[in-house]
Amino acid sequence: MTIFITQGNFTREAMAGMVAKPEDRATTVAKLAKQTGGKLLAYYVTFGEYDFLAIFEGPDPQAMAPALIVAGSTGGVTNLKTTVAMTSADAKKCFEAAGGIAKSFRPAGK
Numbered sequence: 001m002t003i004f005i006t007q008g009n010f011t012r013e014a015m016a017g018m019v020a021k022p023e024d025r026a027t028t029v030a031k032l033a034k035q036t037g038g039k040l041l042a043y044y045v046t047f048g049e050y051d052f053l054a055i056f057e058g059p060d061p062q063a064m065a066p067a068l069i070v071a072g073s074t075g076g077v078t079n080l081k082t083t084v085a086m087t088s089a090d091a092k093k094c095f096e097a098a099g100g101i102a103k104s105f106r107p108a109g110k
Helices: 012-020 025-035 061-073 088-102
Strands: 002-010 039-045 052-058 077-085
Touching: 002 012, 002 061, 025 039, 025 052, 025 061, 052 061, 061 077
Parallel strands: none
Antiparallel strands: 002 052, 002 077, 039 052
């Protein structure tokens, strides 16, 4: 499974709605992730550049993209930024594979 870290901002309208009717968005976000074959691992409200940070586990980017499209299309969130993450053990495997490929690669202009 792949790890996805999504950050974003609530719109002014969403903030006003949550002030009028407070809610724990983690429940709704977890349900959305599940509908695309993913799982919400953590959900945080953050201060600074972004209003929230969600960490998901999912099969692949194509499976998780519909959840992000739905979230972005509702008008409640904006500035969505998703980063695909991997464990350091998986990164090590990638570096090992790159070592084998690098020997036969010719950079531009050489």
